[in-house]
Amino acid sequence: MTYDLCAIGNALVDVIVQTDDAFLIQNNIVKGAMTLVDEARAAALYDKAGAVVEMASGGSAANTLAGFAFFGGKGAFQGKVGADETGRLFAHDLRAQGVHFTTAESPHLPTGRSLIFVTPDAQRSMNTSLGAAVAFGSEDVDAAVIQDAAITYLEGYLFDKPQAQDAFRQAAKLAHKAGRMLALTLSDSFCVLRHRAAFLDLVANEVDLLFSNEAEMKALYDTEDSQAALDKARAHTQIAVMTRGAKGVTVASGATTHTLPAHPVSSVVDTTGAGDLFAAGFLYGVTQGRTVTDSAYLGTLAASEIISHYGSRPQKK
Amino acid sequence: MTYDLCAIGNALVDVIVQTDDAFLIQNNIVKGAMTLVDEARAAALYDKAGAVVEMASGGSAANTLAGFAFFGGKGAFQGKVGADETGRLFAHDLRAQGVHFTTAESPHLPTGRSLIFVTPDAQRSMNTSLGAAVAFGSEDVDAAVIQDAAITYLEGYLFDKPQAQDAFRQAAKLAHKAGRMLALTLSDSFCVLRHRAAFLDLVANEVDLLFSNEAEMKALYDTEDSQAALDKARAHTQIAVMTRGAKGVTVASGATTHTLPAHPVSSVVDTTGAGDLFAAGFLYGVTQGRTVTDSAYLGTLAASEIISHYGSRPQKK
Numbered sequence: 155m156t157y158d159l160c161a162i163g164n165a166l167v168d169v170i171v172q173t174d175d176a177f178l179i180q181n182n183i184v185k186g187a188m189t190l191v192d193e194a195r196a197a198a199l200y201d202k203a204g205a206v207v208e209m210a211s212g213g214s215a216a217n218t219l220a221g222f223a224f225f226g227g228k229g230a231f232q233g234k235v236g237a238d239e240t241g242r243l244f245a246h247d248l249r250a251q252g253v254h255f256t257t258a259e260s261p262h263l264p265t266g267r268s269l270i271f272v273t274p275d276a277q278r279s280m281n282t283s284l285g286a287a288v289a290f291g292s293e294d295v296d297a298a299v300i301q302d303a304a305i306t307y308l309e310g311y312l313f314d315k316p317q318a319q320d321a322f323r324q325a326a327k328l329a330h331k332a333g334r335m336l337a338l339t340l341s342d343s344f345c346v347l348r349h350r351a352a353f354l355d356l357v358a359n360e361v362d363l364l365f366s367n368e369a370e371m372k373a374l375y376d377t378e379d380s381q382a383a384l385d386k387a388r389a390h391t392q393i394a395v396m397t398r399g400a401k402g403v404t405v406a407s408g409a410t411t412h413t414l415p416a417h418p419v420s421s422v423v424d425t426t427g428a429g430d431l432f433a434a435g436f437l438y439g440v441t442q443g444r445t446v447t448d449s450a451y452l453g454t455l456a457a458s459e460i461i462s463h464y465g466s467r468p469q470k471k
Numbered sequence: 472m473t474y475d476l477c478a479i480g481n482a483l484v485d486v487i488v489q490t491d492d493a494f495l496i497q498n499n500i501v502k503g504a505m506t507l508v509d510e511a512r513a514a515a516l517y518d519k520a521g522a523v524v525e526m527a528s529g530g531s532a533a534n535t536l537a538g539f540a541f542f543g544g545k546g547a548f549q550g551k552v553g554a555d556e557t558g559r560l561f562a563h564d565l566r567a568q569g570v571h572f573t574t575a576e577s578p579h580l581p582t583g584r585s586l587i588f589v590t591p592d593a594q595r596s597m598n599t600s601l602g603a604a605v606a607f608g609s610e611d612v613d614a615a616v617i618q619d620a621a622i623t624y625l626e627g628y629l630f631d632k633p634q635a636q637d638a639f640r641q642a643a644k645l646a647h648k649a650g651r652m653l654a655l656t657l658s659d660s661f662c663v664l665r666h667r668a669a670f671l672d673l674v675a676n677e678v679d680l681l682f683s684n685e686a687e688m689k690a691l692y693d694t695e696d697s698q699a700a701l702d703k704a705r706a707h708t709q710i711a712v713m714t715r716g717a718k719g720v721t722v723a724s725g726a727t728t729h730t731l732p733a734h735p736v737s738s739v740v741d742t743t744g745a746g747d748l749f750a751a752g753f754l755y756g757v758t759q760g761r762t763v764t765d766s767a768y769l770g771t772l773a774a775s776e777i778i779s780h781y782g783s784r785p786q787k788k
Binding site for chain 1: 517518520521522523524525526527528537555556557560563564565567568784
C-alpha cells in the first residue's frame with residue numbers, strides 16, 4: 155500500500171490574535187468554542203482584531219496528518235483550498251512533511267481561515283470561515299488514494315456541508331470495497347447535535363474506528379452517561395476511543411475496555427490540538443500493527459507534546 | 472503634533488521554519504546572519520524548507536514601531552508592500568496597533584519576506600527577499616507625516632537600495648526643516664560596510680539620534696575599538712546609543728556617557744528583535760521628555776520582554 159493514512163478534512167489556516175475578555179463580550183464571541191462565521195463576519199472581526207501574533211497551517215484532520223507524518227507515517231490529505239497565498243501556505247506545509255495533496259483548488263472561494271482569539275487565561279475562541287473548504291464534494295474524492303491507504307480518516311466538522319456528507323459516504327464505500335479501514339472523529343459536540351442522524355447512520359454502518367471526547371460521545375448517543383454512550387459505540391465499531399482530557403482516555407474494543415492515564419506534562423500551555431494529536435499517535439500505532447493499548451499510549455504521548463507549546467502542530471525540539 | 476514617531480523601513484513578513492544544521496550547510500545558508508536573496512533563491516529555499524511553524528509581521532523599523540505603539544506612543548510607518556495577502560497581513564497588524572500607514576502598494580512586486588530558519592540552538596538564519604520593499608523611493612516619502620512627527624526614524628537596511636538612500640536624505644531634510652529630530656539605526660554591520668561613505672555622510676550631517684550595536688559602530692568608524700567609535704559618533708550626533716547584548720548599553724550624549732546593565736530575564740528564548748525593541752523603548756522615553764538614562768532603561772525593559780519569547784514583536788502577557 156502506498157499510504158498508511160488518508161485524511162479528509164477542512165483545509166484551514168489559523169490566524170492567532172491575542173485579546174482580552176472585554177473584546178470577546180463586545181463582539182459576541184463564544185469563549186472557548188469553535189463558531190462558524192461567514193466571510194462578512196470574519197472580515198469584520200479581522201478588521202476589529204488586534205495585531206496577528208502568528209499565522210500557521212491548521213485544520214483538525216490536517217493537524218492529525220501532520221502529527222502522523224511526524225511519527226514517520228506516510229499520509230495523504232484531501233480537502234479544498236482557494237487559489238491564493240493562504241492556500242499555498244497550507245499546501246506547502248503538508249507537502250513539506252511528505253504528505254500527498256492534490257485536491258483541486260477552488261477557483262472562486264478564498265482558503266478557509268480560523269480566526270483564533272487567545273485570552274490571558276490561555277483559552278482559544280475560534281471563528282472559522284470555511285471558504286473554499288465548504289466546496290469539497292464527491293467530485294474531489296480521490297478514489298485511487300483511498301483504495302491505496304490502510305485507513306481513511308474523516309473529520310466530523312465536514313458534516314455541516316451536505317455535499318461533504320455525500321463525499322464521506324462515497325469515501326466510506328470506496329475504502330470498504332478495497333478492504334480498508336474507515337475512521338471518523340466526531341470533532342465537536344455542537345456539530346454532532348446539528349447532524350445527529352447522519353452521524354449515527356455513518357457510525358453504525360461504516361465506521362471501524364471512532365474518535366471522540368466525552369461531550370461528543372454523549373451528544374451522539376443522546377445520553378448524559380458517557381460510559382453508556384461508549385458501550386453503544388462499542389456495538390457499532392471495532393474500536394471506539396473516548397478521550398477524557400487530563401483524566402486520560404478510554405478505549406472500547408470488542409468486549410475489552412482499556413483505560414490509560416494522560417501522559418504527564420510539566421506545564422500545560424495550550425490544549426488546542428490535543429484531540430487531533432491523540433488521533434495521530436493512535437492511528438500511527440494501528441497502522442504499525444501495534445496493540446490497542448500501545449496505540450493509545452502513542453496517542454497520549456503525541457497529545458502531551460502538543461499541549462506543552464502554543465499551536466496545534468508538532469514542533470521539533 | 473499628530474505623531475510621536477514616523478518610521479521608514481522595509482515592510483517584511485517573517486516566515487519561520489524549524490530546521491537543523493545539516494539543512495543550513497546543504498543549502499549554503501549563513502548561520503545567524505541576515506542574507507539578502509533574490510526571488511528565485513527565496514522560492515527555491517521555501518520549496519526545500521520544512522513546514523512553516525508560523526508567519527508573522529516583521530521588519531526591523533516596523534518591529535520598533537509596534538513596540539513603540541505597545542508603550543502607548545502614536546506612530547506612523549512608511550514602507551512598501553505588494554498588492555497581495557502578505558501585504559494585507561502586514562498592513563493589518565500595523566493599523567491594528569493604531570499606526571498610520573498609507574504608503575502605496577507596489578502593483579507588480581510581491582511583499583517582502585524573511586524566510587527564517589531556526590536551528591535547535593535557537594539561532595535564526597534569515598534569508599530576506601525584499602520584494603516590494605525595494606521599490607520604496609522619494610515619491611513614497613509622505614512629507615506631511617514627517618513634518619508632523621516628533622522623530623523620524625530610518626532603518627539602515629534600506630541603504631542597500633540607491634533610491635531609498637535618496638528617500639532618506641529627503642526625509643532628513645524635511646524633518647529638520649520642520650524642526651523635528653532624525654534618528655537612524657545602522658541595522659547590520661555588513662550593510663554598513665557595503666555603504667560606509669553614505670552612512671557616514673548621513674550620520675555626520677543629519678542624524679540626531681543614532682542606534683547601533685558594537686559591531687555596527689566599529690564598522691561605521693572603521694576601528695576595532697568600540698569606545699573610540701562611540702566617541703566619534705558622540706561628535707556627530709546629539710545622542711549615540713551602542714547596545715552591547717547581555718552586557719547592556721552605553722549611551723553617549725554630549726560630554727556625558729551613560730552605561731546601563733541589561734534588564735535581567737529568567738530565560739533567554741530568542742534574541743531576535745532585541746535591538747528593534749530597545750529602540751522602541753528608548754524612542755518612547757525621548758518623545759515623552761524622559762532623561763537619557765530613563766529612556767535607556769525603558770529600552771532595556773522592552774528588549775528583555777522580546778527575548779523572553781519567540782518572535783520579534785511584543786506579546787501581551
